Amino acid sequence: MEETLIRNNYSEKEKNDIFNGEFLPHINSMYNFGFRLTLDRDDAKDLVQDTYLKAYRFIESFQKGTNAKAWLFRILKNSFINDYRKKTKEPSKVDYQEVETYYNSEDVNRQITPDLRVESLKDMIGDEISNALNSLDVDFRTVIILCDLEGFKYEEMAKILDIPIGTVRSRLHRARNLLKEKLSEYAKSMGYKNTEL
Amino acid sequence: MTPPHNPFIQADGKKPTCMEMLQVIIDGEASSEQQEYFKNHMNRCLPCFKSYDLDMAIKRLLKTKCCGGDAPTDLVDQIKMQISQNSPG
Numbered sequence: 001m002e003e004t005l006i007r008n009n010y011s012e013k014e015k016n017d018i019f020n021g022e023f024l025p026h027i028n029s030m031y032n033f034g035f036r037l038t039l040d041r042d043d044a045k046d047l048v049q050d051t052y053l054k055a056y057r058f059i060e061s062f063q064k065g066t067n068a069k070a071w072l073f074r075i076l077k078n079s080f081i082n083d084y085r086k087k088t089k090e091p092s093k094v095d096y097q098e099v100e101t102y103y104n105s106e107d108v109n110r111q112i113t114p115d116l117r118v119e120s121l122k123d124m125i126g127d128e129i130s131n132a133l134n135s136l137d138v139d140f141r142t143v144i145i146l147c148d149l150e151g152f153k154y155e156e157m158a159k160i161l162d163i164p165i166g167t168v169r170s171r172l173h174r175a176r177n178l179l180k181e182k183l184s185e186y187a188k189s190m191g192y193k194n195t196e197l
Numbered sequence: 198m199t200p201p202h203n204p205f206i207q208a209d210g211k212k213p214t215c216m217e218m219l220q221v222i223i224d225g226e227a228s229s230e231q232q233e234y235f236k237n238h239m240n241r242c243l244p245c246f247k248s249y250d251l252d253m254a255i256k257r258l259l260k261t262k263c264c265g266g267d268a269p270t271d272l273v274d275q276i277k278m279q280i281s282q283n284s285p286g
Contacts, residue, residue, distance in 0.1 A: 031268035
């Protein structure tokens with residue numbers, strides 16, 4: 001990602017106005033993102049707190065009135081990778097070469113989960129979808145959180161994750177197929193046997 | 198009769214798959230020309246027709262079931278306290 005290194009000389013009042021008016025309104029989304037990444041409420045709290053402290057420390061590199069939510073999400077994601085993941089020594093399990101190869105292959109148009117139907121989703125309460133999402137590998141989970149929960153655009157996701165837009169699309173595609181696999185397992189366990197899509 | 202121009206075709210000329218087109222549509226990233234093209238395509242493509250409903254339903258379910266929950270009430274106060282402690286003066 002190309003960085004534009006601009007430093008804004010904000011007064012203390014301006015800093016506080018930006019922090020209170022542009023950063024803090026995203027606290028609930030930030031906490032949800034932190035929780036979905038760490039899967040632990042205390043860790044999520046620490047991660048969000050750490051992110052906001054960093055945001056304040058580097059507030060002069062934030063351009064007032066621009067996309068604060070994306071800026072904050074990027075800091076949280078980086079804190080998660082650089083601090084939390086190292087601390088917990090969680091290895092990254094995703095082989096992106098494999099993902100890219102898959103996406104460029106003929107298999108991409110094949111429906112992986114032909115037994116998942118809209119009707120079966122209607123009986124799912126929150127836990128099934130939430131557990132299915134949480135069971136995905138963190139990098140796949142992240143793109144679904146950013147896109148489907150938080151409504152970020154591909155371009156914003158590319159900036160938050162420091163990856164090309166093409167990779168955002170392919171990772172999202174793979175993530176959704178994996179999520180459908182999980183959901184179809186739940187559907188089967190709930191007694192849906194119709195294998196037609 | 199020549200088939201209608203596919204507005205999903207990228208500059209490199211690569212023809213998009215159904216799933217690639219569908220993803221752009223459900224994520225709200227399609228231009229109005231692409232939306233119109235896909236609407237016509239979906240009427241002729243049963244897998245796209247069925248996948249559209251399913252993918253939209255999953256997207257809605259994620260949004261409604263996985264977004265809830267406010268941050269702990271003391272979190273904002275703790276952050277503000279940390280900032281004031283770390284601020285000079």
